[in-house]
Amino acid sequence: MSSDTQSAASVAIRVNGLHKCFQIYATPGQRLRQFVLPRLRRWLGLNVVNYYREFWALRDVSFEIKKGQTVGVIGRNGSGKSTLLQMICGTLHPTQGSIEVQGRVAALLELGSGFNPEFTGRENVFFNAGVLGQSEERTLEKFADIEAFADIGDFMDQPVKTYSSGMLVRLAFAVIAHVDADILVIDEALAVGDAFFTQKCMRFLRAFMQHGTVLFVSHDTAAVKGLCNHAIWLDKGQVREQGDPKSVCEHYLQAYYEAQQADQAADDTLLPVTASQDETVDVPNSQGLKGAEVRFDQRLPYLNASNLRNDLRLFEFDPDAPSFGMGGSRVVRVDLRNDHGQALAWAVGGENVELTVEAVALQHLRSPIVGFVVKDRLGQTLFGDNTFVAYEHQPCECKAGQTLRARFQFQMPRMPVGDYSITIAIADGTQQEHVQHQWIFDAITFRSESTSTAAGLVGIPMAHISMDAR
Numbered sequence: 001m002s003s004d005t006q007s008a009a010s011v012a013i014r015v016n017g018l019h020k021c022f023q024i025y026a027t028p029g030q031r032l033r034q035f036v037l038p039r040l041r042r043w044l045g046l047n048v049v050n051y052y053r054e055f056w057a058l059r060d061v062s063f064e065i066k067k068g069q070t071v072g073v074i075g076r077n078g079s080g081k082s083t084l085l086q087m088i089c090g091t092l093h094p095t096q097g098s099i100e101v102q103g104r105v106a107a108l109l110e111l112g113s114g115f116n117p118e119f120t121g122r123e124n125v126f127f128n129a130g131v132l133g134q135s136e137e138r139t140l141e142k143f144a145d146i147e148a149f150a151d152i153g154d155f156m157d158q159p160v161k162t163y164s165s166g167m168l169v170r171l172a173f174a175v176i177a178h179v180d181a182d183i184l185v186i187d188e189a190l191a192v193g194d195a196f197f198t199q200k201c202m203r204f205l206r207a208f209m210q211h212g213t214v215l216f217v218s219h220d221t222a223a224v225k226g227l228c229n230h231a232i233w234l235d236k237g238q239v240r241e242q243g244d245p246k247s248v249c250e251h252y253l254q255a256y257y258e259a260q261q262a263d264q265a266a267d268d269t270l271l272p273v274t275a276s277q278d279e280t281v282d283v284p285n286s287q288g289l290k291g292a293e294v295r296f297d298q299r300l301p302y303l304n305a306s307n308l309r310n311d312l313r314l315f316e317f318d319p320d321a322p323s324f325g326m327g328g329s330r331v332v333r334v335d336l337r338n339d340h341g342q343a344l345a346w347a348v349g350g351e352n353v354e355l356t357v358e359a360v361a362l363q364h365l366r367s368p369i370v371g372f373v374v375k376d377r378l379g380q381t382l383f384g385d386n387t388f389v390a391y392e393h394q395p396c397e398c399k400a401g402q403t404l405r406a407r408f409q410f411q412m413p414r415m416p417v418g419d420y421s422i423t424i425a426i427a428d429g430t431q432q433e434h435v436q437h438q439w440i441f442d443a444i445t446f447r448s449e450s451t452s453t454a455a456g457l458v459g460i461p462m463a464h465i466s467m468d469a470r
């Protein structure tokens with residue numbers, strides 16, 4: 001087999017130069033005119049006039065998805081995500097360009113689509129599975145599993161027009177999970193239900209991802225980073241960026257914040273106060289702070305105590321880590337400290353630590369907010385907090401040139417072996433409306449070298465464990 005044939009065989013979806021134009025009519029009358037008059041004018045040999053406005057929902061979109069990839073499509077409302085996925089599923093036709101799909105596609109894109117409202121759930125299972133290309137015999141073989149997955153009890157024999165939206169999702173997901181699909185296309189906003197159902201869907205999805213191709217739309221960048229190995233960012237109908245989910249999501253988030261800041265800048269009430277000439281501030285060289293303090297190894301008191309100790313190796317604050325923001329303050333120091341205020345090079349899961357963040361205000365900050373989030377290797381947010389609630393009624397005003405210092409004391413959870421990072425953000429305003437002054441991805445990173453955490457994303461420190469037998 002030639003390498004070209006091999007690479008063609010490994011492609012699940014190939015989209016090439018895709019355009020989609022919708023015709024927008026100002027009134028239903030215009031639609032009727034469009035239906036009749038151009039034909040008439042053409043017949044009479046007159047110039048054809050159109051009665052619609054063109055709206056290009058997608059322009060020149062191209063990408064390739066390999067078999068077995070899990071791809072997240074992100075973008076703001078109206079950026080063209082659903083239009084793209086509907087075309088991949090064949091429910092919408094491109095205006096221009098091509099789409100090649102290899103394998104059976106099952107989709108959860110629009111609530112109730114693929115179901116006949118008058119049919120019972122049972123009838124719809126056969127109907128929908130048939131539309132997705134599955135034989136009646138095969139659906140019959142799987143019916144008990146589908147019924148158990150949907151778990152809607154007697155409603156299975158009621159017309160689906162009597163279903164709640166949650167029941168519709170359960171039935172739709174149960175069907176797509178049992179049609180031997182090669183490619184799943186899912187709008188994450190629809191795949192919601194109670195916690196048990198969500199967990200069931202996630203278990204199914206993770207198992208499917210071992211062999212199948214998944215394409216999902218999401219507004220949740222943490223989910224995209226956690227689940228996907230490729231991300232496509234659509235912006236106003238065009239591919240703005242695609243590739244590694246972590247960097248695509250970070251750039252997307254950055255652009256989102258910048259756009260929000262631009263909107264807020266137009267609003268005088270939130271306009272940041274710019275430092276005047278005589279308030280010019282020198283930023284201490286944060287590099288100079290490195291190694292200024294002897295780092296204390298918090299493991300020492302615990303050495304020899306246990307071979308299950310959760311050792312966390314902390315790396316120093318990286319002032320050059322990627323960041324964005326309006327630049328009204330600059331973070332100069334981030335570290336984890338012990339109860340004695342000593343900066344740590346190692347910490348131990350389960351012990352008290354203090355995350356200290358120091359930032360220099362380059363302009364007057366009326367209601368500064370300092371926040372952090374701890375993320376795992378996949379970019380999933382594990383935990384985090386900010387100073388907003390504590391200072392909501394008594395803002396900690398910070399003048400240009402002053403140093404803002406925030407401390408978060410907490411018990412470090414026990415972390416499974418792997419790499420982690422802490423993102424830091426400095427804003428001014430309220431939780432809902434604020435100016436983002438600096439948002440630093442991966443300000444400090446740490447590595448869990450060994451662990452006693454058996455399962456889960458983090459291990460909660462146990463105050464006490466007991467057992468007895470009488």
Ligand SMILES: Nc1ncnc2c1ncn2[C@@H]1O[C@H](COP(=O)(O)OP(=O)(O)OP(=O)(O)O)[C@@H](O)[C@H]1O
Nearest residue numbers: 022023055057075076077078079080081082083084
């Ligand atoms: N049938 C249609 N007729 C006219 N315009 C449409 C039609 N379907 C979608 N659009 C427009 O195309 C653009 C892209 O819509 P689409 O639903 O694909 O966006 P999206 O990224 O999925 O948005 P959201 O996140 O809000 O679901 C929007 O401006 C929408 O109004």
